[in-house]
Amino acid sequence: MxxxxxxxxxxxxxxxxxxxxxxxxxxxxxxxxxxxxxxxxxxxxxxxxxxxxxxxxxxxxxxxxxxxxxxxxxxxxxxxxxxxxxxxxxxxxxxxxxxxAPPALGAYSAATGAAAAPPAEADAAALGDLGTEAAAGEPVEMELQEFVMRAWTDEERAMAGREIELTGFAVPNPEGEGWYLARLQMACCAADAIVNRVLITDEPEPDKDSWWTVRGTWVEPEGDLQAVRDHRIEVETMSEVADPPDPYE
Structure with a gap:
């Protein structure tokens, strides 16, 4: 050269x-x-x-x-x-x-990569107030990261009974029960991405890597919130959407 x-x-x-x-x-x-x-x-x-x-x-x-x-x-x-x-x-x-032009990480990475884990110290106050949108008949739109953290840390269970709107891509459940709506969260670059996901069992599994906006209610678990592996959402409506310009959270 x-x-x-x-x-x-x-x-x-x-x-x-x-x-x-x-x-x-x-x-x-x-x-x-x-x-x-x-x-x-x-x-x-x-x-x-x-x-x-x-x-x-x-x-x-x-x-x-x-x-x-x-x-x-x-x-x-x-x-x-x-x-x-x-x-x-x-x-x-x-x-x-x-x-x-390698694409963004998707369903394969979400199925095989490290999933988000409950925080060592629960701090629901750091997420702020959930708002009053549901009282006016509108869903509470939030990122999957926020949904998962609230589900693990909010002992007051403010999401119970509220209509939640989440957007993510479809990921098959390797264990066979339902499928995941997932989003990858990265601190720096794609190499350190972790998976935020919610399990859906009451809707047919769509094509993997397809993007969906889902409206539904949190399936409130019994007992210790941080002992739950996969939080669930009961779907009311779901619609396919285009891939967002920024696929990560």
């Missing part, structure tokens, strides 16, 4: 980063929205450095900046302007973005 190839590689990597962040929301499949400025900055720097490297090498070649005697720069057939061949592996991220 010569210097011009190295410059082109940096240009391609920078263009890939910028295309994922400025031209589309593809980066949301892999990292949190807060990382967008850093990706844009990194892409811009790579692009500029790549252009500078290409221009500098072309000017050096045009101006006869190096003398070639047929044996390389050191007279022994070695060209120190070349980088290691393994550097071509840096093209793989570019190919992945432009040719393959």
């Amino acid at each position: 010569n210097r011009i190839a190295q410059g082109l590689l940096m240009v391609l990597l920078g263009a890939a980063a910028l295309s994922c962040t400025l031209a589309s929301d593809l980066y949301l499949n892999y990292v949190q929205p807060a990382f967008r400025p850093f990706l844009v900055g990194a892409g811009a720097v790579l692009l500029v450095l790549g252009v500078i490297a290409i221009v500098a090498d072309m000017r050096a070649a045009d101006g006869g900046g190096r003398e070639h005697d047929g044996h390389g720069d050191d007279g022994h057939g070695h060209d120190h302007a070349r980088g290691p061949g393994v550097a071509w592996l840096l093209l793989l991220p570019v190919v992945a973005v432009f040719a393959v």
Whole structure:
């Protein structure tokens, strides 16, 4: 890999980063929205450095900046302007973005990955007031993460009898009972994602990875809330929706 190839590689990597962040929301499949400025900055720097490297090498070649005697720069057939061949592996991220565009994690990851667990210290107050929407005949819309945490921590059981609206993707239950409405939650990037899910047993299982908005009521368990493995919802209505731009919570 010569210097011009190295410059082109940096240009391609920078263009890939910028295309994922400025031209589309593809980066949301892999990292949190807060990382967008850093990706844009990194892409811009790579692009500029790549252009500078290409221009500098072309000017050096045009101006006869190096003398070639047929044996390389050191007279022994070695060209120190070349980088290691393994550097071509840096093209793989570019190919992945432009040719393959890996999708966001979905049903397979939700079925095999780590599920959210009850918090060590229950703190329902940190979730705030549930609101009064249900009193006006409107469902309480919430993220799956909030639903699961309330189901585990709210000893006052404020969700009991309230109509709840949740949105997520369908995941088969490997144990065979019903199916899950799930959403992946990540702290930093897709590699650390955990699963928030609610078990549905009173509706036919839809296609896996299809997205649904479900309205229903929490199936209130008996006994210790944190001893429940999978919280359930009794479905009143459900409708298929398009994949959201940001699939994670």
